[in-house]
Amino acid sequence: MTLQQIIQEYLIKQAGIEPSKFDDPEMMLADLGLDSLGVVEMLYEVEDRYGFQVQDPYRYGTMRFVDIVADLESTIRARNNGELPEPKAAKA
């Protein structure tokens, strides 16, 4: 599963986001209608699998969804010698 798929799956299954929203590459995080705690819960899906905590998560509030995924990926690569490791399985 790609990083984007992990986050999308969480948002659709757990946070009840309409799947068609992700068809628009210009979609902003704000368009998802998450509150601040909802954003933090979404990021935890990535943090839990890759073992790090995102710095200053609220900067994502004004970013496009695809840019947030790219930012997370570059953060993960920077922590892993440029690699994107296999994510740890999600906890039940």
Next chain:
Amino acid sequence: MPNPATPQRVVVTGIGMLTPLGLGREASFARALLGEGAIAAAPEPITRWLPQALAACVDPAFTAMLDKNEAGLDRATQLAMIASREALRDAQSEKWQYPPERLGVFAGIGMGGSTSLEALYLRFHEQLRRSIESNGAVSPTVVHPLSVPRLMSNAAAAGISMANQLRGPSHTYSVACSSSAMAIGEAFRNIRHGYTDAIVTVGTEAMINPGVFIAWNALRVMAKPDSVKVAASCRPFDRDRSGFVLGEGAAALILENAECAQQRGARIYAEVCGYGSSSDASHITLPSRDGQVRAMQMALCESGMAPAAIQYLNAHGTATDTGDVVETEGIKLVFGDHAAALPVSSTKSMHGHLIGAGGAVELALTILSMRSGSIVPTAYLENPDPRCTLDHVPRVARHGQRIGAAMSNSFAFGGTNVSLIVRNPAA
């Protein structure tokens, strides 16, 4: 709004229970009447280190009763949500016409979100190990963002308030074994003095986890397994008693302004009419007869009843050596000559010690006994301790009784004593 200067009468109009004895009010009460307990070997993560450990757990099938959005809550909150749902349905709260600002929730819990707190610490230490092994590639600080709202002690009160739009007072009492008895007593006064029309009271506890369990074990107050029948390991008032058994569960009682409840034609289980609350101010764990006596007398005084009017007493009765003797002496002092004729049972022999939930579960069983005329027994009481000479309703339920009023005692570590009195509306 009722005039606060005129004390209002307060009644119980709904009961919900989720206990080791059953997944609901009727199932829990029916099994208690059979005198059949739910005490068994503790779960494997505990017996692995403490092979003799005992516990009274709620049937794991309870998770099927959870709403989808309750899956992530702490176990104690989950139990409270289910018990409060049953109680509200029982009270036909859908017919309430009270303003939401006049509705409250008063909860009692001893150790808060113990399961979530233990999982948090476990995860931190597990990740510390991984962090060291991975030279820092894994951070030990990544934990679930909802960890705090899951483990906070007022999680159950918050959940019930949000689920039912209760916008009046939301109180949480954490007073060890007296927690939910105090929540009920304070809710009684809140309605009595006109601040609210109805309150969901709930007691809940779920802490049968290895970390908490080893802490209880270190106090040396836990029962040893009975060599013949494990379910019979907790024997209040028996000369062979060896301590209490930790249980888990929840009970909810809907308290309502009596006049409002009568106007809407609600079924009335009982009138709450006396509440006593005292502190021993002497020892952190040892009980004090004086403190217990004062709580019972305060409750009697508030109820305006003579001691002889109480026709059943659900004892705190933990099955510790000291506790049962001190409580027996206190009951004799308070009730005098009537003590010999007063049935006094401890249902902890069957459902274990539910700590923060104990007061609510035991008051619920007391009310159901009063209403049905069938007194729940002290199960497995074979050989009474010569120092515990009251009528302890040994082993079998007593049917066909006329109970006009009853008392339930809850006495906590920390020296906080609570006594509650309920009156039979049919009497």
